[in-house]
Amino acid sequence: MSAVAAPPARGPASAETRAANPRRRIPVAGRWIALIACLNAVAWSLIVPPFHVPDETAHFYYAQYLAETGELPVQTPENRWFSEDIGTVLAAQRFYAVIGRSDTPVPALDADTAALQEAQRPGLDRVGTGDAATASNNPPLYYLVQDVAYAAAHGADVTGRLAIMRLVSALMAGLTTLCVYLFLREVLPRSPLSWAVGGLAAGLQPTFAFISSGVNNDVGLYLVSAALLLALARLFRRGLTLRRAAAVGALLGLGVLVKTQIAAFAPAVGLALLLCAWRGRGDRTRATTLRALAGGLAAGVVPLAVYGALGMTIWDRPVVDRVSGVVAERSADFKPWTWTEQLSYLWQLYLPRVPGLTDLLPGTPPYSLWFKGLVGHFGWLDYELPSVVYPVAGLLFLILVGLAGFVLWTRRAALRAHVGEMLVYATFAAGLAGAIAVAGYRAVLDGAPGFEQARYLLPLLGLFALVPALAVQAGGRRWAPAIAITIVTAAIGHSLLAQFITLMRYYG
Amino acid sequence: MRVPGTRVILGAALGLLIILLAVTGARQSQHVLRSNLEPPAAFTTELPGGARLCQRGELVPDGTGAAKLRIATDGSPGPALRVTVRSPGARPANGELRAGWRQGDIVVPIAEVAGDRERAELCLTNRGRRKIGLSGTVRDPKVTATIDGAPATARVWIQYLEPGRRSDWAQTPAVVRRASAVRDALPGPLTVPAWALLALGTAAAAVALVMRELRA
Numbered sequence: 001m002s003a004v005a006a007p008p009a010r011g012p013a014s015a016e017t018r019a020a021n022p023r024r025r026i027p028v029a030g031r032w033i034a035l036i037a038c039l040n041a042v043a044w045s046l047i048v049p050p051f052h053v054p055d056e057t058a059h060f061y062y063a064q065y066l067a068e069t070g071e072l073p074v075q076t077p078e079n080r081w082f083s084e085d086i087g088t089v090l091a092a093q094r095f096y097a098v099i100g101r102s103d104t105p106v107p108a109l110d111a112d113t114a115a116l117q118e119a120q121r122p123g124l125d126r127v128g129t130g131d132a133a134t135a136s137n138n139p140p141l142y143y144l145v146q147d148v149a150y151a152a153a154h155g156a157d158v159t160g161r162l163a164i165m166r167l168v169s170a171l172m173a174g175l176t177t178l179c180v181y182l183f184l185r186e187v188l189p190r191s192p193l194s195w196a197v198g199g200l201a202a203g204l205q206p207t208f209a210f211i212s213s214g215v216n217n218d219v220g221l222y223l224v225s226a227a228l229l230l231a232l233a234r235l236f237r238r239g240l241t242l243r244r245a246a247a248v249g250a251l252l253g254l255g256v257l258v259k260t261q262i263a264a265f266a267p268a269v270g271l272a273l274l275l276c277a278w279r280g281r282g283d284r285t286r287a288t289t290l291r292a293l294a295g296g297l298a299a300g301v302v303p304l305a306v307y308g309a310l311g312m313t314i315w316d317r318p319v320v321d322r323v324s325g326v327v328a329e330r331s332a333d334f335k336p337w338t339w340t341e342q343l344s345y346l347w348q349l350y351l352p353r354v355p356g357l358t359d360l361l362p363g364t365p366p367y368s369l370w371f372k373g374l375v376g377h378f379g380w381l382d383y384e385l386p387s388v389v390y391p392v393a394g395l396l397f398l399i400l401v402g403l404a405g406f407v408l409w410t411r412r413a414a415l416r417a418h419v420g421e422m423l424v425y426a427t428f429a430a431g432l433a434g435a436i437a438v439a440g441y442r443a444v445l446d447g448a449p450g451f452e453q454a455r456y457l458l459p460l461l462g463l464f465a466l467v468p469a470l471a472v473q474a475g476g477r478r479w480a481p482a483i484a485i486t487i488v489t490a491a492i493g494h495s496l497l498a499q500f501i502t503l504m505r506y507y508g
Numbered sequence: 509m510r511v512p513g514t515r516v517i518l519g520a521a522l523g524l525l526i527i528l529l530a531v532t533g534a535r536q537s538q539h540v541l542r543s544n545l546e547p548p549a550a551f552t553t554e555l556p557g558g559a560r561l562c563q564r565g566e567l568v569p570d571g572t573g574a575a576k577l578r579i580a581t582d583g584s585p586g587p588a589l590r591v592t593v594r595s596p597g598a599r600p601a602n603g604e605l606r607a608g609w610r611q612g613d614i615v616v617p618i619a620e621v622a623g624d625r626e627r628a629e630l631c632l633t634n635r636g637r638r639k640i641g642l643s644g645t646v647r648d649p650k651v652t653a654t655i656d657g658a659p660a661t662a663r664v665w666i667q668y669l670e671p672g673r674r675s676d677w678a679q680t681p682a683v684v685r686r687a688s689a690v691r692d693a694l695p696g697p698l699t700v701p702a703w704a705l706l707a708l709g710t711a712a713a714a715v716a717l718v719m720r721e722l723r724a
Contacts, residue, residue, distance in 0.1 A: 036714055042706055043706035046691070046702055097546070103667070105543070107545065109570075159692040162693070386532065481722050482513075484718055485518050485718060488714055488715065489525055492525065492711045493525040493529070495707075496711060503703075507687050507690070
């Protein structure tokens with residue numbers, strides 16, 4: 001990450017220029033990258049069968065129930081999930097016999113098609129009992145956005161409504177990638193090529209595109225997380241103002257209403273605000289700084305307060321339902337939670353296991369769970385890319401990390417000016433890693449292992465994109481084009497291969 | 509930024525990419541036409557030597573040339589097997605597998621089936637002396653398989669396969685048809701063509717974009 005010494009030729013424009021011409025805020029390349037990512041997610045949405053994005057059944061039903069009743073779902077002990085119309089489609093497509101079995105294509109003979117169309121006859125109940133399974137406790141913001149599409153497609157059948165709602169997720173994927181691009185523009189202001197390469201690598205990333213092709217509130221989480229990273233970068237690069245602090249606070253507050261997991265970024269946000277307030281203490285009056293901090297706090301609290309008020313009056317649910325579930329008292333029937341084992345779990349989740357630790361996770365999670373999962377583990381975790389892809393991807397990734405590390409090393413003097421900013425990004429990543437570890441260990445204790453999935457790391461997409469973006473710069477003027485072309489071609493190949501394998505898994 | 513050889517590098521990278529995708533699609537395998545969607549949760553059914561298991565209510569696809577079952581032995585080589593597919597108004601399709609196979613997912617070739625066969629019955633005869641175990645799912649006795657006419661406790665898992673190995677590319681017409689049938693939404697029969705247009709269009713746009721940035 002290079003320091004901003006002088007306004008770069010094609011770097012972020014000045015505030016005056018932007019104010020005069022808002023369209024110039026986003027470079028043409030950024031708009032194209034957003035469009036590419038959006039259309040890529042649409043392409044995925046065409047070939048992934050209905051409900052074959054993880055938990056799509058639950059998320060689709062949540063949005064439908066909210067649209068039909070104005071109520072939020074409530075999980076029930078009877079597990080009477082979803083509504084009649086969704087249930088009949090799942091039955092017609094023999095959904096539960098297909099997921100989890102990569103050698104079982106979705107039934108598609110004429111008789112199967114006739115059964116599906118019969119299952120989509122009008123008049124079936126859309127409301128059900130209000131139990132959205134694992135999605136029940138989620139906050140409603142993502143689903144409220146989806147309900148705009150639901151209302152537009154209200155007259156369509158289940159698969160027709162789902163197809164339209166998937167487009168909303170694809171649109172969010174485009175916006176997420178745009179935020180990643182703009183984030184790279186903030187932190188690497190002198191290299192438009194790096195922004196483009198990093199943005200394309202993020203937008204074409206198959207696991208990101210696959211999840212973004214379905215109805216799943218993770219897609220909303222990715223968008224808010226990428227926007228939050230961008231807002232934090234702007235805070236550091238352009239200084240603390242009321243508006244920027246409020247943007248950071250609002251994204252955090254609204255993000256909690258998309259998926260509670262985003263609360264894991266609160267320490268990073270708090271640290272960023274304090275560091276920026278400290279750093280700019282000579283440039284501003286104390287009152288200005290306090291006003292900015294108060295604005296950030298208020299912007300974060302207001303959405304939560306509104307949701308809290310609605311929760312107390314209309315919806316009967318707490319503000320942070322998932323968090324309350326994680327920290328709640330546990331039944332004596334279950335294995336007790338211990339600090340030492342929690343730390344051991346945390347270690348094993350992200351680092352190679354060392355002698356002396358009790359085996360809490362299968363395989364070698366840094367590779368088998370995270371790396372392989374991000375390279376490609378699709379469907380309801382039931383199919384992968386050809387096995388040769390993973391070591392090749394591992395080699396390429398190591399080369400990229402090496403190149404990115406080389407760039408950071410050569411610019412270590414300039415980096416000293418950004419220690420605080422890097423500390424915030426590290427806290428951002430650590431917060432998410434810690435939240436996953438807490439929830440994962442909890443699942444292990446509850447006798448329900450397998451909570452961890454690579455897609456949970458995708459809120460860090462902006463930070464991942466830094467690796468290819470920095471790697472481009474390692475080659476200097478002579479080799480940068482070759483590195484850029486290689487990275488983008490590899491990203492395209494990865495994306496096309498993953499989609500081809502997806503077609504063959506479900507229809508081949 | 510202008511560096512000689514950019515187009516050469518791009519051409520080489522895209523050429524390599526096209527070759528890799530072509531090779532991936534050229535993989536040969538015996539494709540599954542349809543599963544009977546009775547997950548092989550466990551070895552639920554024992555078939556004694558000389559006995560015959562029959563399972564009704566099967567939907568056997570057009571073009572089926574083999575049936576795959578998950579079969580366990582006591583570790584010794586498996587016995588000779590005979591498979592017969594019957595359906596109303598059609599000639600039976602028979603097939604045999606010689607003794608000597610090893611336990612696991614076993615493919616029994618049968619005469620090629622013409623036209624989808626609904627309400628078909630598949631029968632498997634154990635022509636050896638030792639019992640074998642079949643994998644499937646425990647079901648209501650009204651729909652389970654029968655062994656020599658007596659109800660078993662489960663339906664066995666069966667996959668219906670094409671007669672021989674073909675490349676993935678050869679599956680293209682079937683993939684186009686199945687994807688639109690399963691999606692059951694816009695753009696209907698154009699689902700896979702629309703996908704191809706988007707996938708290749710985004711790839712081309714990505715290449716064009718990075719070249720534009722290199723020229724800038």
